[in-house]
Amino acid sequence: MAPRVLISDSLSTAAVQIFKDRGIDVDYLPDLGKDKEKLAEVIGDYDGLAIRSATKVTAKLLEKATRLKVVGRAGIGVDNVDIPAASAKGVIVMNTPFGNSITTAEHAVALMFALAREIPAADASTQAGKWEKNKFMGVEITGKTLGIIGCGNIGSIVAERGVGLKMRVVAFDPFLSPERAIELGVEKVELEDLLKRADFITLHTPLTDKTRNILSAENIAKTKKGVRIINCARGGLVDEVALRAALDSGHVAGAGFDVFTEEPANANPLFGHKNVVATPHLGASTSEAQENVALQVAEQLSDYLLKGAVTNALNMPSVTAEEAPKLTPFVRLAELIGSFAGQLTEDGITGVRLEYEGEVSEMNTRALGAAALAGLLKPQLDTVNMVSAPVMAKERGIAVEVMRREVAGTYDSLFRLVVKTPKLERSVAGTVFADGKPRIVEIKGIQMDAEFQPSMLYVTNKDKPGFIGRLGTLLGARGVNIATFALGRTAAGADAIALIGIDAVADDALLADVAKLENVVQVKRVTF
CATH class of the missing domain: 3.30.1330.90 (D-3-phosphoglycerate dehydrogenase; domain 3)
Known part of the structure; x- marks a missing residue:
């Protein structure tokens, strides 16, 4: 009997075709992930589940998933998957960590430009027929200091773009070696130094206990007056209430946010401020990125269900069937x-x-x-x-x-x-x-x-x-x-x-x- 896969979020139809071409029965129900009761009713019929961010794979859902062997997340973030519960049930959780890196980095750079030149507000004013040319006095990017918090896969791409824009780039990342910093053309600094020097601060770090509210009220107060802050990484890295206060006081000149502590963000402390540019988690939303992660997750799930190959697993090592008995304990x-x-x-x-x-x-x-x-x-x-x-x-x-x-x-x-x-x-x-x-x-x-x-x-x-x-x-x-x-x-x-x-x-x-x-x-x- 052929394995069955459910796609419960919106994915590229090219992914559906990959499953079909590999001989896997696939049901494409892109709205089902939003209805947890209906999803729980049918999940027991499937061996694999392909998702994005709308589907919540909870311990309660996994109790109903009696046949489920693997969950594939098209994208890097797995905040919506209870990985310990999946591990306890023997369900492998995979992601596609590198498929949307360039897209997210480009969105951060786009928000930086939008803040520097007040593009959203100027657009709204102009389209309203006001022609307020003297009202929107922006700042140049060239020669400014770009501070990057987290210089991994996405952060390093932003760093390269910043260097190309003739910015001075400083980076805070405990795992960034001096040699890699030289290769990127950035200066490795401690967080306190970055806060004092940066004209623009962009965050590209995962949300962990160590990074939660890394831009706290205390750290925001240490920033350079007139700083502009960009977050395309994860909601929760910045204290949004403290940032709103700093925007109101004029200490922070602007903020560009694509991610928020609560999503969907129907309301947020940052909303309504004239110097805030907000987008609805569009970091990975380009046709190229969506195609890339969709194809990757379809191939990974197919390889596992048909051949037992494990790729990009978050809760299981990549080990062949022959090696497993002796190697797994080590x-x-x-x-x-x-x-x-x-x-x-x-x-x-x-x-x-x-x-x-x-x-x-x-x-x-x-x-x-x-x-x-x-x-x-x-x-x-x-x-x-x-x-x-x-x-x-x-x-x-x-x-x-x-x-x-x-x-x-x-x-x-x-x-x-x-x-x-x-x-x-x-x-x-x-x-x-x-x-x-x-x-x-x-x-x-x-x-x-x-x-x-x-x-x-x-x-x-x-x-x-x-x-x-x-x-x-x-x-x-x-x-x-x-x-x-x-x-x-x-x-x-x-x-x-x-x-x-x-x-x-x-x-x-x-x-x-x-x-x-x-x-x-x-x-x-x-x-x-």
């Missing part, structure tokens, strides 16, 4: 090791070394490396996956080195990740035991044996008597239950590490209390 290990290192790393990453020892060195290390990079970049780039991680690392100038040693040491297989920043070099190593569970066996050369837990505390300290007791007493007093406790040290009385699995995510107050303990050097919250 893919998980590599991703967890990467995530652990990524959460501990605060500075920009300049290089990564992936080391494979013993039996693992003969496996598909490309998949393992991609999983490690995805885990490493995930804390900063929420939509990164195994397929896009190597590309994103390259875009940011992160040098990736691979070392293989076929001779096994203490363990039959060992994977070690070494992360390099301008300030330090940190290594984390792990293995998979016979029980199939991944473990950390070494941090910064210190031997230990620690299982990964959903919530953990990473503590570095001086090895002095009484420390473990004081730490345990503090956690007990705060009502924090310890699940696992792993220790290691370089030598008696020297540097030591404690890795503690706890039953709840550590809050900031707990971290502060642990940091105050005698002999504590550093404490970090780590979650998986």
Whole structure:
């Protein structure tokens, strides 16, 4: 029986034809995604679901999707898909991360021009027959400073366009290497410096806990008077209420927004201001981009349903059927090791070394490396996956080195990740035991044996008597239950590490209390 695919959002008809040409039964119902009750009634009949942004793939919908194997999002954002729920149901979630990059970058540049020359207001005035030539006094782009927050795939395209427009381009991105910045012709700066210097600020970063309200009231106040702010990335990156106040006061000269905290945006604090240009999430809305992402998602879903090939998956590694049984536990290990290192790393990453020892060195290390990079970049780039991680690392100038040693040491297989920043070099190593569970066996050369837990505390300290007791007493007093406790040290009385699995995510107050303990050097919250 041929697989069945439902397209519940508006996609190019070329995508429908691809499914038909590949022998897949396809139903094109572009308005169904807006009706969650009707969608829930029929979803159980389909093996694949192709969507854009209107369809909400919730845990409730997935309960009804008894046959569903794969969801394909035509575009990069998957805010409308409950990925943990999909993973729990065994449903693969794919996206098309690079199909609309140029289109979105061009829209940001278009909004910059519209703000600089007050084009929307001048158009409305002229078409009303007013001919108010002296009213609309714009500013030149040439020679101005363009500040880019997030210089990845889309941000780097905007940077190149800005350089071509003879602008001075500065970029804030922890993952942008000095070498990549030179290649793009931009100056890498810290956020505070960008806020002070930029005449135009454009955002091109995903929405994560670290980037939410990155332009807060406090940061907007630090901007140069007369700045113009553009957001074609994600609603929630800018405090819209604070921005409206800054527009009203005249501190911010204008804002061009294509995305909003609440969408569809029937009302918004920015609406109605004479110096705001607003568009209804048109960043990816060109015929070329729509065609590209539609064709990509159709090919990806077809390849998976017919051949089992996994491409651009957000919740599953790209592994062949033959490799899966032996490789999958090590893919998980590599991703967890990467995530652990990524959460501990605060500075920009300049290089990564992936080391494979013993039996693992003969496996598909490309998949393992991609999983490690995805885990490493995930804390900063929420939509990164195994397929896009190597590309994103390259875009940011992160040098990736691979070392293989076929001779096994203490363990039959060992994977070690070494992360390099301008300030330090940190290594984390792990293995998979016979029980199939991944473990950390070494941090910064210190031997230990620690299982990964959903919530953990990473503590570095001086090895002095009484420390473990004081730490345990503090956690007990705060009502924090310890699940696992792993220790290691370089030598008696020297540097030591404690890795503690706890039953709840550590809050900031707990971290502060642990940091105050005698002999504590550093404490970090780590979650998986």
